[in-house]
Amino acid sequence: MxxxxxxxxxxxxxxxxxxxxxxxxxxxxxxxxIFRKHIKEQTELGKLAESYISKGKLVPDDVTVxxxxxxxxxxxxxxxxxxxxxxxxIKQAEALDEMLKNMxxxxxxxxxxxxxEDELVERVVNRRICPKCKAVYNLVxxxxxxxxxxxxxxxELVTRKDDNEETFKGRLNTYFEETKPLxxxxxxxxxxxxxxxxxxxxxxxxxxxxxxxxxxxxNHID
Ligand SMILES: [Zn+2]
Numbered sequence: 001m002x003x004x005x006x007x008x009x010x011x012x013x014x015x016x017x018x019x020x021x022x023x024x025x026x027x028x029x030x031x032x033x034i035f036r037k038h039i040k041e042q043t044e045l046g047k048l049a050e051s052y053i054s055k056g057k058l059v060p061d062d063v064t065v066x067x068x069x070x071x072x073x074x075x076x077x078x079x080x081x082x083x084x085x086x087x088x089x090i091k092q093a094e095a096l097d098e099m100l101k102n103m104x105x106x107x108x109x110x111x112x113x114x115x116x117e118d119e120l121v122e123r124v125v126n127r128r129i130c131p132k133c134k135a136v137y138n139l140v141x142x143x144x145x146x147x148x149x150x151x152x153x154x155x156e157l158v159t160r161k162d163d164n165e166e167t168f169k170g171r172l173n174t175y176f177e178e179t180k181p182l183x184x185x186x187x188x189x190x191x192x193x194x195x196x197x198x199x200x201x202x203x204x205x206x207x208x209x210x211x212x213x214x215x216x217x218x219n220h221i222d
Contacts, residue, residue, distance in 0.1 A: 001080035002105060002220055004087070006182065007113030007129040008175045010087065010167075011122040012197050016113060017082050019155070023213055026080030034067050035059065044095060045070070065095040072099065089183050094120040108221045110186040111212055112194040119198055124168045 003020065006029035013201030021028040035053065045067050052059045068086055071077065087093040100106050115123075124176035126139040137144050137157060142148060148157050162168065186192040193215050195208045203211075215221075 002100060003080070003082045003108060004110040004186070004191040005084045005113070006080060006110060006179055007197075008049075008115070008120060008172055008179075009096060010123045011113040011115045012205045012208075013084065013113055014192065016111070016197075016209050017084050019205060019209040020212060021082055023209065024080060026082060026084040027076055028084060029071060029077065031064060031068070034071050037161075038067060043127065061089060061091050063097070065092060065099075068089075068096070069099050072103065078103045087182065089176055090185055093185055107186070107189075107191055107214070109221075110182075110192050111199050112183055112186075112192055113208065114194060116200070117195045119200070121165055124163050125165055128164050129156050129160055130155050152220060 001024065003024075003026075005013050005017045007016075017028045035049050037047075039050045039053075040046070045063060049059045049067065052063070064086065070084075072081070084120050087096050094208075097107065122140070123138065126141075127134070128137045128138075128139060128148070129146070130153060132155040133150060133153045135150055135152050144157060149155070150157055162171070183192060183194075193212060195211055197203055197204070197205065197208050
């Protein structure tokens with residue numbers, strides 16, 4: 001089973017893929033994890049990726065594709081994988097189809113999480129992090145016990161630099177521009193499952209995960 005996760009920052013994509021990974025017993029793999037591993041081990045591809053990342057540039061498609069191709073050979077993902085952060089472009093999606101075909105595998109489904117934009121903005125501007133132990137809070141959904149103080153270590157909480165409305169809206173726009181063609185790409189192949197994650201309809205990560213699992217069962221996806 002090959003599942004692709006799509007969802008703007010703040011939709012709870014990480015939470016849902018973590019839950020799916022547990023329930024389906026297949027690893028959740030993000031491009032960030034793959035980059036970090038190769039950079040740590042200083043492989044040829046890792047060094048190449050690092051040369052872009054250290055300059056604040058995006059790792060080019062061909063390097064990312066090679067790294068993912070590499071990861072797909074690993075023993076632990078032969079029964080299934082949940083891909084988070086890949087593909088990002090049509091070119092990457094086509095490369096993924098090609099490499100899976102060569103392995104006699106295919107994309108099983110794409111999970112596209114959506115949340116109303118104002119709710120995403122509200123979630124992100126209310127996010128606070130502990131710079132010491134990295135705990136994450138939300139002033140509305142998950143506030144600390146003492147105002148602005150970390151429950152775990154007592155350190156003062158801070159706002160992440162790019163968690164302000166303006167920067168976040170920019171990130172969202174980039175995401176939508178980038179993802180729209182991908183959503184169409186998988187929709188045309190009947191491989192798109194879209195789910196709304198929103199407090200206004202009382203659908204949060206756990207419920208959405210259940211919907212995805214029901215869909216998998218109903219449609220005999222493997
Ligand atoms: Zn802390």
